[in-house]
Amino acid sequence: MMPLAILLGVVTFAGGLVWAERRLLALWQDRYGPNRVGPFGLLQVVADAIKLLTKEDWVPPFADRALFVLAPALVMVTALLSFAVVPVAPGIGVVGSNVGLLFFLAMTSMGAWGVVLAGWASNSKYSLLGGLRSAAQLLTYEAFMGLSLCGVVILAGSFDLREIVLAQRRVWFVVPQIVGCLTFLVAGLAAIHRLPFDLPEAEAELVAGYHSEYSGMKFAMFFVAEYVGITLISALSAVLFFGGWLGPVLPPIVWFFLKTSFFVGFFILLRAALPRPRFDQLMAFGWKVMLPVSLANLLVTGAIVLS
Amino acid sequence: MEAPAHPIVQRFAARAVADEARDVPTFWIDAARIHEVLTFLKDEVERPYRMLYDLTAIDERMRRAAPGPPREMTVVYHLLSLERNQDVRLKVAVPSEAPAVPTATDIWPSASWYEREVWDMFGVKFDGHPDLRRILMPPTWRGHPLRKDHPARATEMGVFELPDERAQAEEEAMRSAEREPTDSTRILTLNLGPQHPGTHGVLRIVLDLDGERIVDARPDIGFHHRGAEKMGERQSWHTFIPYTDRIDYLGGVVNELPYLLAVEALAGIEVPDRAKVIRIMLCELFRIASHLVWYGTFAQDLGALSPVFYMFTDRERAFQIVEAICGARMHPGWFRIGGVAQDLPRGWDGLVREFCEHMPDRLREYDRMVMKNPIFQARTRGIGAYTTAQAIEWGVTGPGLRATGLGWDFRKKRPYGGYDHFEFDIPTAAAGDSYARAEVRVAEMWQSLRIIEQCVNDMPGGPVKADHPLATPPPKERALHDIEALITHFLGVSWGPVIPAGEAFCGVEATKGSNGYYLVSDGDVHPYRVRIRTPSFPHMQMLPAISRGLMVSDLVTILGSIDFVLADVDR
Known part of the structure; x- marks a missing residue:
């Protein structure tokens, strides 16, 4: 039952997130957002889902059919699979793996394949450029995403996400690992390519980037996967740096939910506030700033723990 | 001479x-x-x-x-x-x-x-x-x-049919803008547009890309061509006014001014002071409205999603004033030969004062939100730069010219329509890049506010239309009292005024640069030739020269910073 409950929970949360994002953006941008379908426009998501589900399932004749179908599934599946290792609360979670963190990193990298394949399989120039950008960006940010988490692993002495949460009973890792936390947030944003890291789908430049040719249910998979991705990065930020379910008075699951929601809100605020850097600027930032910072952080953490 | x-x-x-x-x-x-x-x-x-x-x-x-x-x-x-x-x-x-x-x-x-x-x-x-x-x-x-023997109306041209073969031939012909790259394994040809979110309208740019680097860019224009100049030859001098609004469709009445100044020069009409000030006030309101659209969409091109909503809200305030005065918003068709259509409504000054008090805070906030943003600056500084000499060579006018450091503004250099009575500065910037162009436009909004304030404080009294037989439509009051006035009125309304033969040119500082009307009259009820010189046309032509060697993202920055309107390019 547990895996099913978590799956449903995640997908529902991601669906709610679509609504929450649109309403929050509207609030910050002096407009209303969806407010017509159902109470507060909550059923807008349902209406959109029905629309996307009932659309013609079209594959462009020039596309590489097999890969074109595979790509959105890959993105969706990897995003959802990552949740298998996320410890929601004591006793709530799909599996407790002693390599949970590595599993998450592996899944994130796999998800990148989905985006690259989508760009390639669409056989369209805009998609191709989006896919190329995605490949380059994910390569850059994968490089220090793992590094930014090494400090946490050193402090907790484990790759098991439950162990990592429990190791934060005295103090949240955000305190000793503030640099790691910030670099992880940046890498996370890049991994789920949200603004300001949405270059693979930069609208003003590449139309819709890697998913330009997608429509109907396959587009919906990319769409939902993006929000699942936001949820995932938010949940992991909470787990790795902000003590996961730990917290006074309220039940653990509520704490987990609140912390995750906080990061979700933060990501949405970023989208409302920031412009988009250029592709090469982003790469330079990744290799020249974030990577050395992560390495230095790892070095300092290691030195302190060993001494 | x-x-x-x-x-x-x-x-x-x-x-x-x-x-x-x-x-x-x-x-x-x-x-x-x-x-x-x-x-x-x-x-x-x-x-x-x-x-x-x-x-x-x-x-x-x-x-x-x-x-x-x-x-x-x-x-x-x-x-x-x-x-x-x-x-x-x-x-x-x-x-x-x-x-x-x-x-x-x-x-x-x-x-x-x-x-x-x-x-x-x-x-x-x-x-x-x-x-x-x-x-x-x-x-x-x-x-x-534009040859006189070419039909002007679709009904003169036979039924339009588009069978498959012809559609294919048309599509194939569009490929003439593409070029076989010399090194086809390295160069990717990308058709950016005619439908593309980054081109602000129906503009096609054929890009030769090496990776994401632009080897060459070839704008292909004409998708927004509506034959405005040909229409001018069929319309009466009076009924052509609304067409001008739609040339630079963000500029509204700013477009009407050069046309009417040229017509009035031909007819020898002196416009009364109140009409002049009303015209200037509306023009400057439209300049702000147009610049706000540019500001918001430019930020959006660079990925900032929010500013455009705030700026459109403020533009809406400007439009509320325009609507209160003219009854229409984007294309009021409000100026007339010899003045404006009607006097200002009661309470107009309150609306305008409120706007002038409201805007400065907003502009300061936008400055913090957009112009001072480090990512915005990193995306715009040094991108699409050119020198004053290059700008003149390419026929660049308006903010694009002033961003290179040359303080050339037709409102100051050749004060038209009463601008010599106003105090305002000509903002310039030095770098000539996308950021400099943005700086100039932002500073211009402040100057426009200054002019509008002066309009409210010193609005002269008197008539809003010249007392001249060619002023159109003629004043009605005397039409029912004596037969001569009735005949003039009747002819002016039914045929339109007969403008004396001759040529007149008037160029103004429009929102995007210099907009000029060159009119040839044959002494008829309609113009013999209407030439519309628009700023966006030469600006668009310069695009390849300033975008070679940059990235696709930079092209979007440059397009945004040029601030063109496709109808202004194609007419």
Whole structure:
């Protein structure tokens, strides 16, 4: 039952997130957002889902059919699979793996394949450029995403996400690992390519980037996967740096939910506030700033723990 | 004509035609000598004419009375000297059968598109032009639309049919803008547009890419061409006014001003002060509205999603004032020959004052939100830069010219329509890049607010339309009292006014640069020729020169920073 409950929970949360994002953006941008379908426009998501589900399932004749179908599934599946290792609360979670963190990193990298394949399989120039950008960006940010988490692993002495949460009973890792936390947030944003890291789908430049040719249910998979991705990065930020379910008075699951929601809100605020850097600027930032910072952080953490 | 003979007369002893041109010295030149004369005026004469402001033609075959040498067609060069603050117009008489003149592309790079347009519209060949193709009409078009024997209405042209073969032929013809890359394994040809979220309208840019780096960019325009100049020849002088609003569709009444100033110059109408100030106030409101659209969409092009919503909300406030005064919003069609349509409504000053108090805080906030944002600066600084000399060479006017450090503003240099009574500065920037262009426009909004405040504080009283028989529509009060006034009124309303024969040019500082109307009247109820010189046309032509070697993202930055409107490019 547990895996099913978590799956449903995640997908529902991601669906709610679509609504929450649109309403929050509207609030910050002096407009209303969806407010017509159902109470507060909550059923807008349902209406959109029905629309996307009932659309013609079209594959462009020039596309590489097999890969074109595979790509959105890959993105969706990897995003959802990552949740298998996320410890929601004591006793709530799909599996407790002693390599949970590595599993998450592996899944994130796999998800990148989905985006690259989508760009390639669409056989369209805009998609191709989006896919190329995605490949380059994910390569850059994968490089220090793992590094930014090494400090946490050193402090907790484990790759098991439950162990990592429990190791934060005295103090949240955000305190000793503030640099790691910030670099992880940046890498996370890049991994789920949200603004300001949405270059693979930069609208003003590449139309819709890697998913330009997608429509109907396959587009919906990319769409939902993006929000699942936001949820995932938010949940992991909470787990790795902000003590996961730990917290006074309220039940653990509520704490987990609140912390995750906080990061979700933060990501949405970023989208409302920031412009988009250029592709090469982003790469330079990744290799020249974030990577050395992560390495230095790892070095300092290691030195302190060993001494 | 100025007291010492014009240098062109001294040097070439060309015949000066003084009676036809009212405010621009005009000279007839032989086709064989035009290249020499242009070179002389650009490079050799003291205080040279360095800008090719406009290049067009007139089909003269239907003229009733045209002074000057006998001719069937005329090619018209309009040069601008910044040093002299003076224009010169050169005319070349050509036959209607296989007309040809030597190209000026080796003198001005900006001549290229103008010559293509004249070829497209009139069929005049420019010998030596490197790429003389149609520019506004589809490559498959038959005939040259601005010739007088070309039909003006679809109903004169037979039923339009698009069977599959023809559709395919049309599509295939569109490929003429693409070029077989010399190194096809490295170069990717990308059609950006005509439908693309980054092009702000129906603009197609054929890009040769090496990775994401632009090797070459070739704008393909004409998708927004609506034959505005041809329409001008069919409309009465009065009924053409609403068409002008839609040339730079963000500029609204700013477009009406140069047209009407030119008509009023032909008719000899002096506009009363109150009408002048109302016109200026509305123009500046529209300048702010247009700049706000640019500001928001520019930020959005760079990925900032929010500013555009705030700026459109503020633009809405400007439109509420426009609506209160004119009844319409984007395209009010409010100015009339000899004044404006109606007096200001009660309470207008309160609305305008409120706007002037509201805007400064907002502009300061936008400054923090957009202009001071480090990512925004990293995306715009050093991108799409050009020097003052390059700008003049390419015919750049408006904020794009002032961003290079040259404080050239037609409102100051050639005060028209009453701008000499207002105090305002000309903002400039030095770098000439996308950020500098943004700086200039932002500063211009402050200056426009200053002008609007002066309009509210010193609005003169009196009539809003000239007491002149050609003012249209004529004042109604006396029409029912005496028969002469009734006849004038009836004719003015039913036929439209008969504007005396002659030529007039008026160029103004529009929102995007210099918008100029060159009108030829044959003493009829409609213009004989309406030439609309728009700023976006030369600005778009410059695009390849400033985007080569940059990235696709930079192209979007440059497009945003140019602030063009496709209807202003294509007319």
